[in-house]
Amino acid sequence: MPPTTKHMHSSLSRTGKDYADLHAWINDADHQLDRHDFTKIVDFAPEIQAKFGAEGLREYIEHLREDLDSKFTKIWGKDVAARDEALDYYGIRRRGRDYTIDMADIKLLQDAGMAADDLEHSLKVAGKALEIARRVVAASQTPVDLELVGRGALFHDLGKAKTHAIEHGKIGAEMGAALGLPVAVTDIMQKHIRGGLSTEEAMELGLPIRDYTLRTLEERIVIYADRLVDIIWDGVVAVASQQDAEDRFIEIIESNVCYGKNPPTLERYRGYHAEIQGLMRAGA
Ligand SMILES: [Fe+2]
Ligand SMILES: [Fe+2]
Numbered sequence: 317m318p319p320t321t322k323h324m325h326s327s328l329s330r331t332g333k334d335y336a337d338l339h340a341w342i343n344d345a346d347h348q349l350d351r352h353d354f355t356k357i358v359d360f361a362p363e364i365q366a367k368f369g370a371e372g373l374r375e376y377i378e379h380l381r382e383d384l385d386s387k388f389t390k391i392w393g394k395d396v397a398a399r400d401e402a403l404d405y406y407g408i409r410r411r412g413r414d415y416t417i418d419m420a421d422i423k424l425l426q427d428a429g430m431a432a433d434d435l436e437h438s439l440k441v442a443g444k445a446l447e448i449a450r451r452v453v454a455a456s457q458t459p460v461d462l463e464l465v466g467r468g469a470l471f472h473d474l475g476k477a478k479t480h481a482i483e484h485g486k487i488g489a490e491m492g493a494a495l496g497l498p499v500a501v502t503d504i505m506q507k508h509i510r511g512g513l514s515t516e517e518a519m520e521l522g523l524p525i526r527d528y529t530l531r532t533l534e535e536r537i538v539i540y541a542d543r544l545v546d547i548i549w550d551g552v553v554a555v556a557s558q559q560d561a562e563d564r565f566i567e568i569i570e571s572n573v574c575y576g577k578n579p580p581t582l583e584r585y586r587g588y589h590a591e592i593q594g595l596m597r598a599g600a
Pocket of ligand 2: 437441472473542
C-alpha cells in the first residue's frame with residue numbers, strides 16, 4: 317500500500333489540503349485492517365464526515381481506491397486483460413484522472429531500439445494528444461482515460477524500432493504485447509495506420525484482417541493528434557501555429573495526399589476532426 321505521505325500528496329493535489337490526520341487515522345496500526353475494509357465504509361462514514369467533512373469522506377474513499385490501484389499494479393503483466401477489466405469495473409482506473417508521461421515508458425521505447433527522431437515524434441504526439449484530451453474534458457466534461465491517451469500516443473509508433481513500412485502498426489502491437497502493455501494500448505498501435513482501416517483496405521495493404529475501427533474516443537484523439545503533429549512539424553505545409561494547423565486541418569488534408577492518403581482515409585479524418593473539435597468547443 318502507498319505510504320501515508322503518498323496519500324497526503326494526492327489529497328493535496330485534489331483538494332489543496334493534505335488530510336494528514338485522516339490518512340493517519342486510516343493507517344492507524346491498531347485499526348488498519350478494519351478501516352481498509354470496503355464493507356465497513358458505510359459504518360465509518362458518519363464518524364469521518366463529522367471529523368473531516370464531506371470532502372474528507374471522499375478522500376477516505378480515494379485512499380482506499382489508491383491502495384487497490386497499487387495492489388493491482390503489483391500484478392501488472394500477469395493477466396493484463398483481466399486486470400484492466402477489474403480496474404475499470406471497480407472505478408480504480410478512474411477515467412478523467414490526469415496523467416503525465418512516465419520516464420519508464422520512454423526507457424522502454426529506447427531499449428526497444430527506437431531512433432531519436434521517432435522518439436521525438438512519439439513524445440510530440442503524446443503531448444498533443446494529452447493537450448487535446450484535457451481540452452475535451454474541460455470543455456465538454458466528457459470522461460477521457462488520460463493514461464490510455466498518453467500511453468497509446470507514446471507507444472503508437474513502437475514498431476518503427478523495427479521498420480518504417482506500413483507493417484509498423486502490426487509489428488509494434490506484437491512488440492507491445494510481448495512487453496506486457498495493456499490491450500487497449502496495443503490496439504491503438506495496431507489501428508493507427510491511416511486512421512483505422514476497413515477490411516478491404518487491410519487486405520489491399522496485406523495487413524491482418526481484423527477490426528481496425530477506432531471505437532473509443534481515446535483512440536480517435538491519439539490518431540487525430542498523430543496527424544496534427546505531422547502537419548505542424550513536417551514542414552510540408554507552412555502553418556503559423558498549432559491552432560492554425562487545427563483550423564485549416566480539413567483544407568490541408570484535402571490538398572496534400574501525404575496526409576489525406578485516399579478517400580476513405582480522408583473521410584475518417586474528417587470525422588475525427590469534426591467530433592473532437594466539437595467536443596473542445598462544447599459550451600463555448
Ligand atoms: Fe505510425
Ligand atoms: Fe506517428
